[in-house]
Amino acid sequence: MKVKKYLASSMSEAMKDIRQELGNDAVILSSKPVYSSGFLGLFRKRNIEVVAAIDPSEKHNPPIKKQKQKKMPAEKTVSAANPGAESEQADSGLKIHSPAPESEQAKSLPAGEILKELAQLREMVKGINYESANNDKKYPDPLQEIYKTMEKQEIDCHIRAEMMDALLTKWFSGHHDSPMDEITGWLKAELDAKISAVSDFGGSFEKKYINIVGPTGVGKTTTLAKIAAESILKQNKKVAFITTDTYRIAAIDQLQTYAKILNVPIEVAYNLVDFKNAAEKFSHYDLVFIDTAGRNFRNHEYVRDLQKIIDFEREMETYLVLSLTAKQRDMEEIFMQFSTIPIKQVIFTKADETASFGPMLNFIIKHRIGAAYITNGQDVPDDIEKASPRLITEIILGANKK
Template identity: 30%
Template sequence: MIVRSYSGRSVAEALEKVRKDLGPQALIIETRTCKEAGLFGRQTGYEVVAAGEAEGETNAAARSAAPAPVPSQRRPGQLPLPRSGPAHEASQARQLLSAMVPEQTVEELNHRGDLSLEIASIRRQLARLACGHGVPTDHLGATTSQLLEERELPAEIIAECDEVIAKAGGRVPEARRSELLSRYLAKHLRTTAGIDWQQNRMLIVCGPTGVGKTTTIAKLAGDLVLRHGRRVGLVTIDTYRVGAADQLQAYADLLDMPFAVARTPAELGQVVATMTDCDNILVDTAGRSPADGTRVHELKGFCRAVPGMSVALTIAATAGRAEFAAVVERFSLLPVEHCLLTKLDECEASGRLYGCLRRHGLNIAYCTHGQEVPDDFCTADAMSIASRILAPSPQRMSAV
């Protein structure tokens, strides 16, 4: 048994290399995206890790005597695999993987997103082999497959989409195919269609620099005042950025809302105490770099200053995978309940965004898709986000 890695500009190209090298009985262990050097810089490629038998190993196995039977080591819940054909390959690969990753290590790291996705991908491949399907076939069609790859949808989720179409019969009209996939993808997103403002009277909005927190707060305030008729107070603790307080005060004056600046957690508590006639209070914060743990810890003090303060994390839809993960990890120090997704109109890699949202399981409450205040703002809808991945051109979300 050998394990090799194959790369290509598409999943199909990498799989073709697997078939040529290891044959049609090869076991696909993992698929993932990668960056390859190209004529126009680093481009997105795909890497497939596969297991199979080299020709010499196959001949040697044929000459050797059959091994003595051994008691079954199958655990409850494992698929019973026959001892020949593709299923036998799956069994050998599983033993190889067990040797490579000790069971104790798997249990300790199982809650980490990357490992969980890889394990899920391996399990799907083993299940397909146990049913005699062998290497996955492309039921999506060349056009849909290329579109999903261009939108940078993670390879393991593309494989899931292929299974969805396979279960629907394989030959599905394009319109029906898009509907099936959008519904499947939406089912795995967590959206809250806004925030219950009766239960969340005070909201502090945090996030990294440059994601549009202040503009988003202005949109939230405008929505609450103009559409819901609520009395809103605005507070900023951003004393770092030049003009930050002036910008938010301009919004407050425009909508006739009380406004205040708080420099310490104690001041925040005092300011909130003066806004007893407000239905809701929104607190703007300075941008914190995910690499600056000290600043995030400072923010934790403000979150604790007022009992009942809810926390919303603002993330730009244009963030790359590594940046997205770093933001979520750093701000996990705070009791984040809601996610505000900004710059959706600038996001071209909607598949990459989907993969990040799904991997980190964020509760998406609102989305912004432009600079107009209070417009270009809507409650989050899982179907709308998922549909962007399959749209022939970038979509503009409408208010809900």
């Protein structure tokens, strides 16, 4: 494997140098903007650093031959990452930098070492701040549109960096004539694979007692009723309700109304003894859904109050409900507040009340926790879908917006 790093003033110039040196079959491993040190931090010049590779053992189209020119003095190129390091290419005139001193011996390295080095090169682009790259219109027009979509959806810059690195590799590996629909398909596949690698998705209840927790105003009671209705109507389950939400008078009335409509029994638990009695009463039911009080998530006493009322030692699964209208910082704080309780999955609500779904993706990937359901309205038993990597990808890219 022959690996080289190129420094050029633009991507097109870099691609020209790569074709001349490695040929048209070279593969782009990574690319990023780099800046010269300038004078006292001023007058910094922006360049593009591209890492390309080709396997000399395979047959490839020969590199583009350059016309012979008079031998000029060696051109010195200074790397922005290491201003003191200079490389001379007396005959080629190319601005080429070795990825590392060890890479000069890549031809003699074992295959495992080469693969390891390539993986390290790919890691180089993960921390790039793509905001500046976007302002400089770094990407070809179709990829620029993809970038703007991810930026508009408020997808984390590190995730955008990974996606754009994958798309650039595809683009410069002979797919630069692909239509926009196909390029969007690349992004769908990349996002789908990244989300799928996180955890399990979709509510599949493996235990009898299903606990629904979350802050006030996220729609816990309505969501509980939707899931219960699905369990009754589609799965023919025998269902019961327990509510510990005694802080709001209307909350008990609301769940009692749903219980009457669905024809299921309901018990109110004011303390741990009440809860244990209700749980025993419903022990022969398939699923027992537990509604909890919505409180200010910044109140540390809230979670401790839950542990005083609910018997978490039982055969129980807990789902955290988060509103997609909340700021990502609030989602993070809510999750941390409930971290003392084992959270199986999250349920995202109010998808119909926002146009920005990137925080959902950021949260899932950061905390490596799957989503059970996504709700998009108030109608019971409708307006709820089982979450999946494909559904989340389609929501983010707007494929299933009404």
